[in-house]
Amino acid sequence: MSPQLRTASLPERVWGALTSLRLTLVLLLMLAGLGLVGTVRPQVFATWWFWAPLGAFTLNLLSCFVKGLPEALRRVRQPLSREAALALPERARLAWPRDRDPRPWLTETLKREVGKVHHANQENTIYYWWERGRFRPLGPYVVHLALLCILGGALVGRWWGLEGQLNLVEGESAQSFHTPEGPRPLDFEVRLDRFQVTYYPNSPMVQEFRSDLTFQKAGEPPVQAVCRVNEPVTFGGLTFYQSRWEKSVRFRVEEGEAAREVEAVVNRVVELPEGRGRFKVLDFEENLVRRMGERVVELGPWAQVVYLPPGGDHPLLLQILKNYPERFPQPGPHRFVLLGRGSKLLSGLQVKHDPGVPWVYLGFVLLLPGFYLAFLRPPERWALVLSRGSKGGWEGRLKGAAPRSQESFTLRLERLREKLQSPPEGQPSGGGGRAGGV
Template sequence: MTASDSSPDTDFLSLLQEIWHQILKIIADLRLAIILLLVIALFSISGTVIEQGESLPFYQQNYPEDPALFGFLTWKVILNVGLNHVYTTWWFLSLLILFGTSLTACTFTRQFPALKAARNWQFYQKPRQFEKLALSSEVSLQSVSEVIPLLEQRGYKVFQDNNSIYARKGIVGRIGPIIVHAAMLIILGGAIWGALTGFLAQEMIPSGASFQVSNIIEAGPFSRSLIPKDWGIRVNRFWIDYTPNGDIDQFYSDLSVINNQGQELDRKTIFVNQPLRYQGVTFYQTSWGIAAVKVQINNSPVFQIPFASLKSQGENGLWGTWIPIKTDLSEGVSLLTRDLQGTMMVYDKKGDLFGAIRPGMSINIDGVTLKIYELIGSTGLQIKADPGIPFVYTGFGLLMLGVMMSYVSHSQIWVLQQGDRCYLGGKTNRAQVTFERELLAILEDLEITKHQEVKSIIEAT
């Protein structure tokens, strides 16, 4: 066997290296990153348009098989593909991971080498090197050092090697794209971490009741530790403020965080855009309803009867209940209301409107005295835990910083002195017109300096 012969192991390693370089080249391709970004954006839009986390009857009603929306979008397609919980599906998370991998590869194969090249000193030693520059000129100078003050006045960092000068500024513009890539990776990481460890729940709780989070709508595979087990929430009071014309102004919930023994750990009154946060779990005020009414029939004990929602839409909702007026439940009256302002409509056993009543009032109907004591509201809470949010916010902050840094022009100027001739040229990656004006201003200053030197010599002689 000669030295030129290669072993099978060496050939195999060479093949693996070649495959790895090809894969890395594909992953680091900017076109792949753009395609992945567009696909992610498309599915993100679908997650905004298609309601997320709803029940099966909801999708069957709103996305029937005949006629199918757009000819193909049915409830079966939505559930099978996972469009009802887009952001936590395996394929969406895989797209995020692939996009992050592409960004990482692009950063290490393109951005870091570009930054390293920008930081290197690059002295020109031959006049023909200036020919490849779009902006270059020749001036007559006694010494190349005459250019240094003019460059430093304009913020350039100057490096000199005998009769050659290299000057640069705006290196932060090369760092900006790296910050942008890092920020996007942090955002992607935060989104993935939140999808894996967070959860979303909804509760409709009557005023005065306590509960523990149980109605989970969405939950990541590692979210179990975040779901509260040793504490819950007590709704001390729920109320609504109305405008003078009867419209809802704001609704409030006075919430207490309690442990399993009923001891209060924290307390806050929440309303829209002012949630309660406790141990990484956030309680948002999202909706409201009417839970029950406390009534008395003749001299009976005061008892509570639940209300049922007859319409599901917010301010135009309608709630109703049926109140028995005989012990055998053979007859009763109906009670309807639209809000918590207190006015309720009473309908007799035939379904005819009998009158209106408010809490604290009594009414005689069919020989029975009906007294209303209290109308009990219920608060609609959205409960969310997302450990990835701090990472996402940090990423967005860095993204804005990186974008601003990327707008800084990276400008380079070379100067070479040969005899009495001085070659000067430069280039920039953006703001070309501004750079041209700056270079012309340097040349004009050099000419002015030269004339002043000549004048001084004449005056001295």
């Protein structure tokens, strides 16, 4: 009568599911699919149905790490013993004539070829044994740990990080910046001393734009720094990245017979005097180009403006052409006349605090030794038994095994057999010898 199989408990079934390779593959396919969707709709990366499988994948990695690491450590702590080495399959036989003693060069040759070698003498027999890739079982778990650091750092940055935008015009100071949740105060003041845009010679393409900043904290001397693209500045626990810049536009705002000139920076709200409302330049082109049939027409300076009337009335979207002001009628009460590009430049700085960055860096550092152990250090075990033959000469039996990388193992076997058979240069060779493979 066969014994009854024990039914796994609920915790055991949950643990088995968390550590299964099937769950890993399903989550990787889900994340790959969401990543493809995210290339078209980047907002996917901010939704729960992206972060949920990412969190589940992190939990899956952690469970596999906890489950497999003790066994890997146990295998690493058990070095190759002489008894285990002698049980390895025989790979080659070596033989030397009576007038040649291989012992003087065997130990040195083995150290030079394979590194650390254990040896022992017993009566007329000498045992050598060694192993390569002993720490290879740790490789996959170092990679697991690296991925956990990277994913954990990303999760920490997502939930406990801070990100916002700071827009400054030359000479302007700020003690707060904008985040999706609203304004965020700074415990210091940041001032844009100078903003520069450099163009390539004889080209309208921008080569570089930079912000010369001054940070001032109460009771401390000011700190000056230059912020460029890919050269962020860190102060007060926050990192400032040069992300964008905007031009300014000059208008003449007419209301009846009254008129005044106003300079507005793109994407910044401008208050009109005496509470006459507000407006913001959404876009500006110094020369708007349109195709009309087979012709390409240059329409000159163009701006798109949204006017916000006082009292909370509906905003008005205006299209303004400098050279053809009558093309787009304006309902009033104000009339905006486009004069051209202004002299002001706005520097857009991205402000970030990401406590997960050190963990991400640590993860990428751990990937290197993890991949090296997992893929470039295949495990090998070897033994050489040296004893006196029946005719008085020395005989050797070369043993070895490798569960992976058979091609590399075969090449090493041929090299060892060649090096062990003959003495190195500079040592007497004595008589001839023979070698045979098994």
